[in-house]
Amino acid sequence: MNLPPLSLYIHIPWCLRKCPYCDFNSHAVRGALDEAGYVAALLADLNIEAALAGERELQSIFIGGGTPSLFSPAAIDDLLRGVRERLPWAQDIEITMEANPGAVEAAQFAELRETGVNRLSIGVQSFHAESLRALGRIHGPEEAVRAVELAQAAGFERINLDLMFGLPQASEAQALEDVNIAIGLNTEHLSYYQLTLEPNTLFHHQPPQLPDEETLWSIQQEGQRLLAQAGYQQYEVSAFARPGGRCRHNLNYWRFGDYIGIGAGAHGKLTQGDGNIQRRWKKRHPDDYLCAVAAGNPLQGSRQLSPEDRVVEFMMNALRLSEGVESGLFPATTGLDSERLAGMLDEARGRGLLSKETTRLCATPLGLRFLTNLLEIFEVEKQL
Numbered sequence: 001m002n003l004p005p006l007s008l009y010i011h012i013p014w015c016l017r018k019c020p021y022c023d024f025n026s027h028a029v030r031g032a033l034d035e036a037g038y039v040a041a042l043l044a045d046l047n048i049e050a051a052l053a054g055e056r057e058l059q060s061i062f063i064g065g066g067t068p069s070l071f072s073p074a075a076i077d078d079l080l081r082g083v084r085e086r087l088p089w090a091q092d093i094e095i096t097m098e099a100n101p102g103a104v105e106a107a108q109f110a111e112l113r114e115t116g117v118n119r120l121s122i123g124v125q126s127f128h129a130e131s132l133r134a135l136g137r138i139h140g141p142e143e144a145v146r147a148v149e150l151a152q153a154a155g156f157e158r159i160n161l162d163l164m165f166g167l168p169q170a171s172e173a174q175a176l177e178d179v180n181i182a183i184g185l186n187t188e189h190l191s192y193y194q195l196t197l198e199p200n201t202l203f204h205h206q207p208p209q210l211p212d213e214e215t216l217w218s219i220q221q222e223g224q225r226l227l228a229q230a231g232y233q234q235y236e237v238s239a240f241a242r243p244g245g246r247c248r249h250n251l252n253y254w255r256f257g258d259y260i261g262i263g264a265g266a267h268g269k270l271t272q273g274d275g276n277i278q279r280r281w282k283k284r285h286p287d288d289y290l291c292a293v294a295a296g297n298p299l300q301g302s303r304q305l306s307p308e309d310r311v312v313e314f315m316m317n318a319l320r321l322s323e324g325v326e327s328g329l330f331p332a333t334t335g336l337d338s339e340r341l342a343g344m345l346d347e348a349r350g351r352g353l354l355s356k357e358t359t360r361l362c363a364t365p366l367g368l369r370f371l372t373n374l375l376e377i378f379e380v381e382k383q384l
Contacts, residue, residue: 003271004257004333006056007249008083010042011263012068013286016102019136020202021195025265025284026066035075038286041293043082045262045282048298050086052270053260058087060094060249063117069099073111080116094158094248096121101139101147109147109154119158119247120151121191126167127181134168134208135195148185160189160247165223166216167195168208175219176226183230188245192223193238237320237368254317255325256333264289275335277305310334311341315361315378319371324355324362341378348377 014033015026061083063076071079080095096119097112109120126132127141139147151159161182165175182190194216197204211219224234232240236254239247252259261268265284271277280302283289292298305313314334318325331338345361348354353367353374367374 002332003054003056003273004255005059005252006053007060007062007252007257007259008046008058008087009249009259009261009263009266009268010061010063010068010079010083011065011261011266011282012038012063012071013066013264014070015065015067016070016138017136020206021135021198023198023201024066027286029070033070035071036078037290039075039079039082041290041298042079042262043086044293045298046083046086046260049260049262049268049270049280052272053087053258054273055088056258057090058083058093059090059257060252061096062249063095063097065098067100068097069102069108069112073108073115076112076117077115094119096158096160096247096249098123099147099151101144106143106147106150109151109156113154113156118156119160120156121160121162122147122151123162124148124182125162125164126170127178128170128174131167131170131174131178134170135164145181145185148187157188158245159187160191161185161187162191164193164195165219166211168210170211172211172215172219172222176222179223179226183226183232188242189247190227190232190240191238192227192240194220233322235322237371251321254321255329256314256317271333277310277334279303279305307334307336307340310336311344312375312379316375318361319354319363319367319374321362322368324360327359327361330361344377348374351377353377 011025013025013027014029016029018026018028095117097117098121100123124144125135125137127144129140132140148159148161163178163182195210197207227234227240231242234240235246239250258269258271260270261280261282263282264286265282267279267281269277269279281300282298283292283300289298314330327338330336330341345354349356352364353370355362355364363371363374
């Protein structure tokens with residue numbers, strides 16, 4: 001089988017403060033960050049992973065966290081230079097970095113643009129002070145707007161804004177005002193999603209009062225209508241983009257492409273020349289990760305995907321896309337015969353959750369709304 005496209009995910013795990021809703025591998029900063037030490041560890045980690053990736057060019061790089069923009073532009077420059085020395089890049093590579101609207105970080109956007117980062121994902125979440133306080137965010141509404149303006153002035157044409165709805169103590173009117181303010185900032189991409197109470201978070205153990213289901217559905221539908229009216233197409237469950245603005249890195253995930261993961265707790269997926277597909281993940285705590293890199297093996301674990309795993313994981317990703325994927329992508333990326341899906345596809349179509357179009361695997365509007373129920377159909381084989 002031909003190897004799928006390749007991306008790189010880089011995890012920088014530190015934040016100024018852990019937010020009560022966050023279940024990502026992030027850790028509050030304690031003292032000065034050893035940027036040079038962590039960059040060296042990332043590149044040592046990449047040395048191991050690059051040997052498994054073959055001769056493929058990187059199509060995209062995503063630097064996430066945590067708060068990667070806590071690192072100086074000089075450290076990011078060293079990091080990206082090191083990546084380029086180890087792996088070939090596509091000429092039009094997309095390089096995204098997550099950033100928070102804090103004033104110190106935003107002031108560095110111009111320098112950051114010079115490192116090669118060409119796309120920013122700014123964690124706004126809301127433009128209302130009371131909602132930001134409830135979420136434990138350290139920035140205010142004015143800083144959020146200013147961060148976007150500074151990024152645009154620095155030459156960033158590709159910007160995503162993260163925006164949440166269903167927030168504690170927030171009315172429907174406030175939620176929709178957030179959408180309108182985001183639209184007015186004129187970025188090419190918006191991630192618009194509902195706050196969920198994830199396990200192992202403060203909000204899960206001490207749940208705040210959230211809007212009821214009827215209000216949440218109303219906010220979601222009206223927010224999506226406003227975005228569509230402003231020219232944003234919903235191309236994934238929580239992703240909206242103007243023409244040409246889709247996130248290539250995330251599209252590679254959803255189309256079951258390959259990706260290397262480096263950094264504390266980072267996950268990766270690599271297809272080998274013999275068709276085996278391996279999931280790989282790194283030591284989670286930064287201290288453990290740094291010690292493991294120094295010892296020559298930062299890997300926490302790995303596993304080969306069984307045929308049943310491949311069915312579930314392919315569908316779990318592909319069916320998030322509003323347009324789905326071409327049917328031929330399933331055998332091309334999983335190495336499995338399409339006939340393996342036949343009975344499950346018939347059931348999903350019979351229940352009105354999957355489009356009857358045979359050349360594409362695509363959820364219906366009902367299937368997107370009840371995606372969990374749709375995916376359960378493809379998990380049956382794994383449970384037998």
